[in-house]
Amino acid sequence: MSAAAGVALGYEPLADEKRREGRIWITQGGSHVVPAVSAAFKSAVLSAVLELKPRKQVRVVVLGTEIDALPPRARAGLRAQVAFLPANGGLISNLNGWENIALPLGYHTPKRLAGLAPEVYAMLEQFGADPRSLLARLPEEMTLYERKLAGYVRMRLGTPKLVLAEDLGGGLGAGERRRAAGFAAAYLADCPEGTFIQLEDVPDESG
């Protein structure tokens, strides 16, 4: 069995790498919080995982697969199992809530659009949002929590095996932060073999 087996996300700068960027090694399953020591580190991890291209000075493992050993043709299949939830929800500004949520499904698996509404309504209600109102509004008319929630619902519909959520509680009030903290538990209840990783910004204490 390879050393990568059972690893959901591995990011390891190689020994001769002089930059001390940090190491991430997370086994599959459960919810994990990873402090992002710097914006550059976070950006490097995200691009390594989301682009799935071999890196010269970093060893990257995603869902038990060494990226270096991954044939280019297999990338799309592996990438389909990884979802990313940006800090701002990653919504498209000229689409309303419903159009944003249905966008990836409409593009990748249009047949799944039929009968999607009850599933979306249930997820939005679970996290305290009024579906009718949220789905009709443009992102600029939503609160940050609503944008994150819409992004989360959109991500959930793709049934990924690995979720990377960027600064999930960032910019939210206490109540909203509590609700957003439930995103991981709801995802894992639905997908027990999945892994939910939160990349949390470390507060800058230099100033």
Place this chain on the structure above:
Amino acid sequence: MIGVYRELEGSMRLAAHVLRRFWVLKLPPVAEELARQIYFTGARATTTIVILGAFIGTLIIAYVIEVLNADAELAVKILSWVVLREIGPLIAAVLVIQRSGTAVATELALMKVSGEVASLRHMRIDPQDYLVVPRVVGIALANIALTVYVQFIAVGGGMVLSALIVNVSFGEMAGSFFLLASPLDLVYCLAKSLLFGAAIGVIACYYGLNPLGNSINAVPKAAISAVTQATLAVMLLNVVFAYLVYGSALFGLFTAAL
């Protein structure tokens, strides 16, 4: 020079992508984008087109009859040549550049700067499929429709208004027009409009998706470049078409019968 080459190559690649990935238009989100683009470029521009078309038609007929002292037949002949073959497609293209070219370049540049294009990639959606294909096809189709509007309004409206201004009856002008106009004129101008629209769409998308920098300042620069280059491209295509039709192109086998 390298910059010009890069822009030309980038635009060609986008155009090739549109031709290669035409089938994505059947995907629901892409089809919705196409419908939005046709509505914005075509339907929302009709008022301006109606006014412009009527003014141009009247001006040409009134000018020819009053200033050049020509008869109704010559006036309609000039109206037919100028409006059907040249001014109609050009006016529609200029209007589309003004409205949709700037809007598309600005919108895409804003999406790029604000990280929305990256968001599409995170969802494994090719931005060229979702953003470029429906915009280029939508602008090309809407440009054809606008050209037909311009021609209809300019020729029809021009004849109606001119009948009120100069001493020639509408029936006399309409009779001369239908004797002169041929289906080839229509095919020629529709082909031209399709190419004009596609060129405008490709160029606006190219500059929108490749703004010079990641700051908000890059957005108006993208819009300006798109408008300038699209205008140049339309003029160049017009010259090529004029050469093909009026010149002795295609080994002298085909020349226009004026």
